[in-house]
Amino acid sequence: MNGDHEDRRVRRTRRLLRESLLALILEKGYDKVTVQDVLDRADVGRATFYAHFHDKDDLLVSGIEELVASLRQHLAVAARAGSHESHAGFDLARALFEHAAAHRRPYRAHVSGRAGAVLRKYAHEQFTTLLREHLHDVASTHGATPVVPLEVTVQYFASALLGVLTWWLDNETQYSAEEMGNMFLHLAKPTFAAAFAVTADIQKGVSSDAVTFGKELPHAV
Amino acid sequence: MNGDHEDRRVRRTRRLLRESLLALILEKGYDKVTVQDVLDRADVGRATFYAHFHDKDDLLVSGIEELVASLRQHLAVAARAGSHESHAGFDLARALFEHAAAHRRPYRAHVSGRAGAVLRKYAHEQFTTLLREHLHDVASTHGATPVVPLEVTVQYFASALLGVLTWWLDNETQYSAEEMGNMFLHLAKPTFAAAFAVTADIQKGVSSDAVTFGKELPHAV
DNA sequence: TATAATATGGAACAAAGTGTTCTATTTCTA
DNA sequence: TAGAAATAGAACACTTTGTTCCATATTATA
Structure with a gap:
């Protein structure tokens, strides 16, 4: 049987390349890193590089995939732990900041x-996917009807979260992960409420001033 | 006197180069556009290009500056028009979507x-600057004390706005500029309220559950 | 441990792109 | 119209990319 294990040389080469790229990004920014830089740093031959990766972007994406996997696992654990309190696992944000603090370099x-x-786009896609699933779940579980098209809310939250996270990462942190998570939730929760109309409340006429946007609901035009 | 007027040839060259880059970005995306592409499209000599711009990024930034100027003017007009109603010119967002609809191509x-x-970063900076000024004004005018560090709120709103705008631009729009502006405001307003504690209310003890984050206020730690 | 499979290193290569310099020519302004 | 200034075009050195070939090394495994 071999199925699972790669050749040791392969593992070594790929690891060296990924680590070198990571270090170089932190030094010069991704755009200014050349393949040659990575080769020199990793002390790997040119032909070898192209035997493993199609180009620089390919290496980059390959590098982030394990980070994403690690994050997804961390989030799953956090979701299970806190699903009964607060906004039904809404502390995904808190968990994200924790994870980022624990893996600050990558x-x-x-x-x-x-x-x-490339990666900003990738990260944004990951976030929107995550949020889309999450909001969809919450909506159907709590019988909440979107007041604003769900996709707009998804883009809104994903961008806000990514933006705050990025700012936090780029500015020598004066706030802890916990503080960041709490701040984000404090800002986000009221919007969360505004984005959905709870069916029960509508029946009570509480949401009389709730306006529905977009073309999702027929009577809205 | 010459002070104001550039040589007609200069105007023509710069205009051709900017327009060519713009068109090429829409066709291939900025990263895949080469200086040579721009030269061919504009039918301008290589030496001429480098007489005007240091490199591709330089041309890019030069191109956006007039757009930003146009936006600032549009926002100023909108701010004057609607300063008495609603959240003190908070319909900056609405004005932005209008402007974007009117200049969809650029x-x-x-x-x-x-x-x-490069440009995403530039755009983000423009947005944060705008919002920072705006929130600062609103805070001091209305005697509102930030509950969350102002910069976090700035990053939060700027990213959310830029994100929603980007999504709207990239997906053949099914929503009008007005709808987008309204949706954004509907999502943003509650957060705006949550980000600040109005001094008057605090004195009445209404904000008893308001938590203050970060290290901006001495008693918060 | 011997051997067959395969990953690697190094060099050489064409192709594409960048930014500079020089000169002859065209176009503008005054 | 004349002098000033901008342009086209070509040639240049330089960097980067991605490919190919082959000798060498490392590995898995029988």
Whole structure:
């Protein structure tokens, strides 16, 4: 059987390349790093590089995938732990800041301003996917009807979260992960309430001033 | 007197170069556009290009500056018009979406996902600067004390706004500028309230559950 | 441990792009 | 119209990219 284990040389090469790129991003920013830089730093031959990765972007993405996997796992644990209190696992944000604090180096390289356009886009996609699933769940579980098109809310939250996180990563942190998480939640929660109309409340006529936007609901035009 | 007027040839050259870059960004995305592409499209000589701009980024930034100037003017007008109603010119957002709708092409090229890292960063800086000034004004005018560090709120709003705008630009719009502005405000307003504690209310003890974050206020730690 | 498989290093390569310099020519302003 | 200034074009050295070939090394495994 071999299925699972790569050749030791392969593992070594890929690890060296990923680590070198990471270090170089932190030093010069992704856009200014050349393949040659990575080769020199990793002390790996040119032909070898192209045997493993199609180009610089490919290496970059490969590097972040393990970080994303690690984050997803961390979030899953956090979701299970806190699902009964507060806003139904809404402390995903808190968990994210914790995870970022625990893996500050890769986060700075891959999420902050030092990262290139490729990764910012990738990170944004990860966040929107996560939030889309989450909001969808919450909506159907709590019988909440979107007042604003769900996708707009998703983009809104994902961008705000990514933006605050990026700022925190790029500015020598004066706030702890916990503080950041709490601040974000404090800002986000009221919006969360505004984005959905709880069906029960509507029946009570409480949400009389709730306006519905977009074309999702027929009577809204 | 010459002071104001550039040589007609200079105007023509710069205009051609900017327009060519704009068109090429929309076709291929900024990162894949080469100086040679711009030269060919504009039918301008290589030496001429480098007589005017230091490099591709320089041309890019020069191109966006007139857009920003135009936006600032539009916002100033909107602020004057609506300063008495609603949240003290908070409909800056509405005005932004209007402006973006009126200048869709340059917005798509310079703000959306097709733009490079350079411009995203530039746009983010413009937004934060604008918001920072605005929130500062509102805070001092209305005697509102930040509950969350002002810079965090700035980053939060700027990112959310830029994110929603980008999404709107990149996805063949099904929503009008007015709808987008209204949706954004609907999401943002509650957060705005949560970000500040109005001094008058504090004296009445209404904000008893307001938590203060960060190290800005001495008693918060 | 011997061997067959395979990953690596190094060099050489064409292709594409960058930014500079020089000169002849065209176009502008005054 | 004349002098000033901008432009086109070509040639240049330089950097980076991605590929190919082959000798050498390391590895898994029988």
